[in-house]
Amino acid sequence: MTQEQAAYRTNQSANLFERAQKVIPGGVNSPVRAFRGVGGTPLFFNHGEGAWITDEDGNRYIDYIGAWGPLILGHRDPGVIAALEAQLKNGLGYGASTEGEVVIAETICKLVPSIEKVRLVTSGTEATMSAIRVARGYTKRDKVLKFEGCYHGHVDGLLVKAGSGALTLGEPDSSGVPKSYTDQTFVLPYNDTDALKALFQKHGDEIACAIVEPVAGNMNLVPPRPEFLATLREVCTQSGSVLIFDEVMTGFRTALGGAQSIYGITPDLTTLGKVIGGGLPIGAFGGKAEIMDCIAPLGSVYQAGTLAGSPLGVAAGQAMLDAIQKPGFYESLTERTEQLTRGLQAAADKAGIPFTTNQVGGMFGCFFTEQKDIHRFDQVMSCDAERFKQYFHLMLQNQVNLAPSAFEAGFVSAAHGDNEIELTIAAAHKAFAAL
Known part of the structure; x- marks a missing residue:
């Protein structure tokens, strides 16, 4: 484990999850939060700011969940x-x-x-x-x-x-x-x-x-x-x-x-x-x-x-x-999302990992597969879910918060700037190299 990964801790989240399981079915109030699709300890968060979210252990992540879509302006938008x-x-x-x-x-x-x-x-x-x-x-x-x-x-x-x-x-x-x-x-x-x-x-x-x-x-x-x-x-x-x-x-x-x-x-x-x-x-x-x-x-x-x-x-x-409704809002959001998916694809290609992406507006999807045109349910179900699990945790260890499921879309917000996109792509290079 690298020094960077050693700094990543989930002690408080683990304690809270243990408490939650005693009083909440499965320890969560919505099933996907339980990390059943990826394994490991689900995270408990206490703060969000812009494109970043912080868990109970003080780990900070670039957030691509955005409360499952609504935070199109990022966390704690002033308006x-x-x-x-x-x-x-x-x-x-x-x-x-x-x-x-x-x-x-x-x-x-x-x-x-x-x-x-x-x-x-x-x-x-x-x-x-x-x-x-x-x-x-x-x-x-x-x-x-x-x-x-x-x-x-x-x-x-x-x-x-x-x-x-x-x-x-x-x-x-x-x-x-x-x-x-x-x-x-x-x-x-x-x-x-x-x-x-x-x-x-x-x-x-x-x-x-x-x-x-x-x-x-x-x-x-x-x-x-x-x-x-x-x-x-x-x-x-x-x-x-x-x-x-x-x-x-x-x-x-x-x-x-x-x-x-x-x-x-x-x-x-x-x-x-x-x-x-x-x-x-x-x-x-x-x-x-x-x-x-x-x-x-x-x-x-x-x-x-x-x-x-x-x-x-x-x-x-x-x-x-x-x-x-401000002019250029969606053009900028779409461009930023395309910048992200291009970078992820380049990182996967460099590491020789079968991988493809889909993108519409500020939404994107990642698939571990040799197929380059994903448009059917059976294609999604044939993707390498085990490799996604590894990828998910590697990205998390490198400060990137993705949906804990191979079946969920990702969301880019207006708060994601060049710095966040570049850090995400750098994390992807590390993750794909480790895979």
């Missing part, structure tokens, strides 16, 4: 902190409507033209669950179509060949979900247009909605083939099915108008989260007014949330949305 401090002076919440809810709803509808009306909720899971309920109420149908490796939160009927934590745990189907729920769910391979056409030809009039991550970020990062999204839009239109884009992860992360603005596809409903809360818990779903007006109190589809539209969440989210 977001100021917005929260201003709201704190007025209270935490009122159990009633506020101007902040209206302002952020207006902003969302302006930035994502497919959203004519929007309802705020408290999580991404709640957003997808509610969008599906509305689609079923609108169409008077029950069947739902999802795609392999796409994770849409822990909604009962969607935990079939799901991505993210379900893949990390090696359990694509969750216990506790009645078979009658999943019997209503069709599952197709992501990016397979032939299978898509065949399913809708046979069952199109039964399908209430198709839900998809327009850029899959929960089986690592897998971009769509352009013809895939176009075909999905076409068959949904022909069959009268509602097309739902799950942009909880990609919305305002890949582009100002979301992934739908990149690929030129207009969904009927969109689910959002992450960035629109500025780091606080929030979600939203919206789309065509005709569909959204099916929701109570206007319509018969019931959906409610006591803390929906939290004054703190909308204040932080609006500050974030204001910041990302």
Whole structure:
């Protein structure tokens, strides 16, 4: 072990994890935090600043998780902190409507033209669950179509060949979900247009909605083939099915108008989260007014949330949305992410390690494989997960914090400058050499 690696300690994290396991299932409040996919002791953090995050042992890391996406401006952005401090002076919440809810709803509808009306909720899971309920109420149908490796939160009927934590745990189907729920769910391979056409030809009039991550970020990062999204839009239109884009992860992360603005596809409903809360818990779903007006109190589809539209969440989210509208923001973010992925690829090539990357906007994915075009679920599953585990810990020892799973995308923030990118690439050279 080098002197640099010897300075890396996890004593406090190990102690906290031991305590946590006695009172929290698995010692964590979300499965991927448990490091089951990579082994070792999960880290406990206590501070973030810009592109850096610090654990309980005082180790500092360049952070490529960013609270799983929402911290597009980095940790403790001054504008977001100021917005929260201003709201704190007025209270935490009122159990009633506020101007902040209206302002952020207006902003969302302006930035994502497919959203004519929007309802705020408290999580991404709640957003997808509610969008599906509305689609079923609108169409008077029950069947739902999802795609392999796409994770849409822990909604009962969607935990079939799901991505993210379900893949990390090696359990694509969750216990506790009645078979009658999943019997209503069709599952197709992501990016397979032939299978898509065949399913809708046979069952199109039964399908209430198709839900998809327009850029899959929960089986690592897998971009769509352009013809895939176009075909999905076409068959949904022909069959009268509602097309739902799950942009909880990609919305305002890949582009100002979301992934739908990149690929030129207009969904009927969109689910959002992450960035629109500025780091606080929030979600939203919206789309065509005709569909959204099916929701109570206007319509018969019931959906409610006591803390929906939290004054703190909308204040932080609006500050974030204001910041990302500045000219050149996404061009700079994309350029920085491309700089990172080029450097990682060069480091792997130099060491002779089979490796490839995907990138869309400020999101990226890394794959240990000989294949250079990763666009299917089975390709992701055939990658060298064992080598990723080694890579993950080597990067951690060299001050780089990556998602503790081979099935999660990475996130670059506006706070990642040349110094952070150069340090990350230097760490990758060391890691690939050790591999």
